Amino acid sequence: MSHSPENPRPRLGLIGFGAFGRLVARHLAPFFVIHAYDPAMPAEPVSDVSPGALRVAADCPVVILAAPVPAIPGIVAAIGPHLRPGALVLDVGSVKAVAATAMRDGLPGHVAIVATHPLFGPQSARDGLRGLKIALCEVRGGQTRQVAAFLRRHLGLDVILTTPEAHDRDAAVVQGLTHLIAKVMVRMEPLPTRMTTRSFDLLMQAVAMVRHDAPEVFDAIERANPYAGAVRRSFVAEAARLAHDLSDAPEPAIRAA
Numbered sequence: 001m002s003h004s005p006e007n008p009r010p011r012l013g014l015i016g017f018g019a020f021g022r023l024v025a026r027h028l029a030p031f032f033v034i035h036a037y038d039p040a041m042p043a044e045p046v047s048d049v050s051p052g053a054l055r056v057a058a059d060c061p062v063v064i065l066a067a068p069v070p071a072i073p074g075i076v077a078a079i080g081p082h083l084r085p086g087a088l089v090l091d092v093g094s095v096k097a098v099a100a101t102a103m104r105d106g107l108p109g110h111v112a113i114v115a116t117h118p119l120f121g122p123q124s125a126r127d128g129l130r131g132l133k134i135a136l137c138e139v140r141g142g143q144t145r146q147v148a149a150f151l152r153r154h155l156g157l158d159v160i161l162t163t164p165e166a167h168d169r170d171a172a173v174v175q176g177l178t179h180l181i182a183k184v185m186v187r188m189e190p191l192p193t194r195m196t197t198r199s200f201d202l203l204m205q206a207v208a209m210v211r212h213d214a215p216e217v218f219d220a221i222e223r224a225n226p227y228a229g230a231v232r233r234s235f236v237a238e239a240a241r242l243a244h245d246l247s248d249a250p251e252p253a254i255r256a257a
Contacts, residue, residue: 009033013057014049015075016066017041018214019122020092024066025049027129027155035060058082065091065099068216069224072099076106085110088143092116094175094217095224096164100139112141115164117171118157123209130156137164172227177235179221182207 012032014021017040025034029048036049037057057063058079065075072091083089089111093099100115107113119133134157138144148159162170185191185207192200222228 010062011035011060013037013060013063014066015054015057015063015079016071017046017049017051018066020118021066022046023122023125024064024092031154032062054078055082059084061087063087063089065089065093065103067091067093068214069093069095069098069220070216073102073106076102080106080108083108083111087111088114088141088147090114090116090147092118094171094220096135096137096167096171097226098224100137100164104139109140112143113139114141114144114147115139116147117167119160119174121209121213123212128156131158133158133160135160135162135167137162137167139164168225169227171221172225172231175221176225176228176231178206179210179213179218180232180235182210183218186211 009032012028012034014025014034014036015038017025017036017038021036021038025036025046025048028034034049035052035057036046037052037054041051059082061084063079063083065072067075072093079089087110089103089107090113091099091103093115094117096115096117100113103113103115115137117135117137119135120129125132134151136144136148136151136159138161144161148161151157151159185203191204196204222232
């Protein structure tokens with residue numbers, strides 16, 4: 001994954017060019033010649049990106065699936081015949097067990113697979129990637145540590161090596177609760193904007209980071225993660241228990257001046 005005048009930039013196929021696909025392209029363009037495919041590819045030219053057919057993107061030595069989790073099985077089936085032996089395929093979905101299984105079962109055995117989850121989005125990465133976190137899960141082919149080294153060295157990312165199952169357990173809490181609370185608070189708007197505390201401002205900053213995510217991101221986090229339902233039920237039960245405790249509390253006595 002290095003280049004020089006004698007070793008020009010390798011080709012990278014980017015399948016999916018939504019908000020996150022564009023973020024990927026912007027940060028990887030200095031290191032790769034990017035061939036992007038998306039059925040809704042923008043008509044206007046995109047700097048440092050060559051739009052093309054699916055088979056062209058799939059024929060690259062490195063292929064990134066920047067598509068919603070439910071779309072992964074269909075994409076896997078479509079790109080399989082076009083993948084070259086020894087290629088590296090990665091996804092960037094927020095649920096890893098589903099994506100890892102789809103890629104392991106559906107992609108030809110001659111490609112390496114790393115399931116990844118960048119723990120950031122276009123909003124949280126607007127000031128750059130350095131110091132942000134990304135989870136990497138080895139699926140097949142033994143290239144995970146090389147990918148980790150590239151991400152650390154060239155993008156400054158904090159790499160977390162994990163398994164798809166361990167990732168999903170943690171993400172059910174970390175993302176599941178964040179997006180659930182954000183969705184509830186958005187539905188409660190309008191909320192105060194002038195007379196606020198620092199803690200409330202920080203909470204609203206967290207809401208702002210996810211409020212414009214595509215609906216399929218929320219659905220994947222809350223529905224596709226097999227552990228999210230239990231976390232959500234536990235949170236709602238604890239909130240209901242606390243509300244019940246508060247309703248039973250005696251009203252404070254107020255003395256006349």
